[in-house]
Amino acid sequence: MLKRRYGDRTDWKRIIKREYVQTYVEKEEFIGTISLLKLTQVTEPLFVQYGEKRLCIVDDGYTWMQHFPTDKNYSLTTMFDENGEIVQWYIDICYQIGIEKDVPWWDDLFLDVVVLPSGEIIVLDEDELEDALTCGRAFGV
Numbered sequence: 001m002l003k004r005r006y007g008d009r010t011d012w013k014r015i016i017k018r019e020y021v022q023t024y025v026e027k028e029e030f031i032g033t034i035s036l037l038k039l040t041q042v043t044e045p046l047f048v049q050y051g052e053k054r055l056c057i058v059d060d061g062y063t064w065m066q067h068f069p070t071d072k073n074y075s076l077t078t079m080f081d082e083n084g085e086i087v088q089w090y091i092d093i094c095y096q097i098g099i100e101k102d103v104p105w106w107d108d109l110f111l112d113v114v115v116l117p118s119g120e121i122i123v124l125d126e127d128e129l130e131d132a133l134t135c136g137r138a139f140g141v
Contacts, residue, residue: 002095007035007066007104014058017041022104032069032097033104039063050114050122057087068097068104075106089115 008020022035039062046058056062061082068075075097077090091114095107112124 002107035066037064
């Protein structure tokens with residue numbers, strides 16, 4: 001099944017205190033909504049493992065900036081640590097993007113791409129996408 005995700009992450013219990021803003025941008029380079037979520041206080045840090053690399057992507061003072069381009073099938077989240085340094089870029093491949101109650105959302109299509117500041121590219125969840133396509137559930141069927 002597709003998972004609908006919301007830019008403000010209000011359903012994420014890990015975040016105790018947050019600051020959230022968003023704006024609509026209409027420029028030649030980008031058309032869509034950009035959100036900024038500051039994770040002021042979290043219950044505990046969140047780490048991800050990419051091979052030998054272990055990265056913290058959530059902690060007190062971290063900031064996530066997310067781009068929701070209009071009429072595109074991806075969403076881009078730039079994750080910054082408490083010092084404003086980029087931790088990673090996370091690209092969600094989406095079925096669609098929309099706005100509900102003035103909050104941007106995306107329907108996640110399993111496949112994700114991570115780009116690290118070193119330039120390393122990591123493709124995630126290819127197996128989940130293939131399973132969903134094989135079982136006919138990629139689009140909620």
